[in-house]
Amino acid sequence: MIQNMTIFQLASGLTRHATDRQALVAENIANADTPGFKARDLVAFEDSFAAENALAMRGSRTGQISARSETVFTSPFGVESPNGNTVSLEAEMMRSSEIREQHDLALGVYQKSLQILRTSMGRK
């Protein structure tokens, strides 16, 4: 059976990660012309999930997946414009479509699991 509803936790963790990342990308793009602004991004979900999982294995955490891992400063293609800004619009666009995919995936998994749960309870 579905143990502890892990799949739902996973899906909501992935959704939250996508949401937080979207907030950062929006910040980066809004500040694409701000002198001295450094582009930021989140650690990839796999990595933060693996770290959380390792903690959970040791029993120091419950299986809760917290999405807000530390932010990392990125310098997309190693380009820094003369005014010290490291935002690259192209890289941000790439990132945002990744986020979109991630978000859709998480919501799809969530919905499907919910359907399966309903079916197993004998409802349509």
Added chain:
Amino acid sequence: MSDLSSSMSTSASGMAAQAARLRLVSENIANADTPGFQRKVMSFEAVSDMFENGGRVQTGPVQLSSAERPQVFDPGHPMADENGYYQGSNVDLMIEIADAREAQRSYEANLKMFDQSRQMTSSILELLRR
């Protein structure tokens, strides 16, 4: 959810800043032939408030460009001095057009981000409707 709405307001602040920049560009272009006009420039600043408005962008103070204004020789001009010169404006149309194009690109990028945040919000709400 709150993150998505904050990212929408961040994108909106970006659009407002780019719109302000575009307004300055059009002021400069409109006054490209005004004698003695100094080009207006403006810088962007990130809002460093960690609570509510963090990550937004705002426009800095408007400054007058200190680039040298050319002396134009036109003895028939009403503002010409005794040598037949008057002071032109330091607006370079090429620079203004490039600036306007850059503002447009950034505006579009912000708009795209806004749209994406909105779609993500509505797809979450879609889950609730079932």
